[in-house]
Amino acid sequence: MNLVILAAGKNTRLDTGIPKSLVTLNGETLMSRHIRIFKACGVEKFCIISGYGSNKLQAALPLLSKTHNADITILHNERFDLENGFSVFRAKEWVEKNGMNDFFLTMGDHVFDPDFVNEFVEKSSSLENTLQLAVDMPGESNKHIDIDDVTKVLVDSDGFIDSIGKTIPDYNRYDTGLFRLKAEVFNTFQKSFDNEEYTISESVSKLMAGREAKSVLVEGYTWNDVDNPDDLQSTINLMDQNLL
Template sequence: MKGLIIAAGEGSRLSNRGNSKPLVPLLELPLIERVILNAKGAGITDFYIVTGYNGEKLRNHLDRFAQNRDLKITHLINHQWKKENGLSVLAAKKEINENFILLMSDHIFNESILAELLQEKIVYGEIILAVDYNLKNKIVDIDDVTKVLVDNKGRIINIGKNIKKYNAYDTGIFLCSPAIFEALEESSDNADTSLSAGIKILAKQKKSRVFDIKGKYWIDVDDENAFKKAENILLANLKKVSDGPVSRYLNRPISIRISKYLLKKSITPNQISLFSFIFSMVGALFFFFGGYANLLIGGIFAQIASIIDGC
């Protein structure tokens, strides 16, 4: 399936971290690369990326990224990038004539959301929006998030940042049919170029429904506060369900802190594995010698090896 990613905006609220928001590194990996790799992991193979502000820099970066990762990326340009995001979606009208995934270049999310959304059956002329029903989600910026009102049949009744009545949040993850393009053209003709305006038109036709993400993480990395939250989310998700008490409360918290530090250095995963192996071998040597002191020292080395291995 094709994936459309809109990355045309200026992103001025993160300008202190770089002059191209999609290229701002989050734990040393640019935002847009995280989105693309998540989509690839879920099964998306053909990418269309809409650029605008500082577009040449972003396109050049993506060309190198596509070559290194063996990806197919088609560039689309939104010359009206100062206007609302619906025009970025419309830039793909002549290129995409089948169902496709629509993503935002600055929305970080659990890959399984997209994998499960791709299993949904979409009828002709319909769109499906992944929503978060957790209105107490502390990660969400309530003043900036797009809100959604959903009926008891899972259909969208209303959507927008300023609506008063709502029961879900828009995660920026869509499964679309080409009908979205016609809806956006209609809303643009009515002087509203936002993506939400096109969704409203389809909602009136009962062609907009939702998919519940069921508590999985997502975040719109729109400003410095959200950026720091995103870092913490990604680090927290390094934890594994299979972790025992020692790993959960000792090893993993330490390894996460070390990982955050190492991301700023030029140390490779293979080097970390080598360090872990060396500590394991030293620990095994002390175990071999026997005696209480050697067993204690060997245990310490083994514990350090386990912590390093978790980085």
């Protein structure tokens, strides 16, 4: 198993002078936490997509590799001014070079309960769709989520994704920012780019039409997106409560 971590964003809402993935919480950077948790779930190779502050991520690589005894590659996305789908596409050469049939994908500024990750790894292994997205049911365990900023998902009774976006009026799930993708997904991203569509959600929408985008419900665990100062504080609070 292999993981791509997107860490190219410009940090316009949480500008600490470093990539958000290098923010330290409870003595550990968010990036180090990702590598520790996913390696424990069986991930063997990691690819970090850098952009803003790429030199600082590169400087952190030796310690990350040594601490976790992990195979970590950093690829720089020079167009980090574009949306996150373009950063996903930057991993194409790494996926192809290593002969991967599929890979996991997450964001460097997300935080997951280790049991959340483990359940998604187990549940996604038996699915055959091009894209599998870990979703959560709105409820008590995610009441801290910023409802205006979270990506919302509408899924049907079979778990297929019918709609996705931050402003869709009807939804029954939250996008948690954790995916399992087949390598062929890069063809869909290229089609999106041809239409000047650069978000992950826009490529998911294209896969929806062919019933190739399916949700995987993982509920009852804590997760968060550290996107702004309020998110940072809520994550600290969750860690203080031993919920993360």
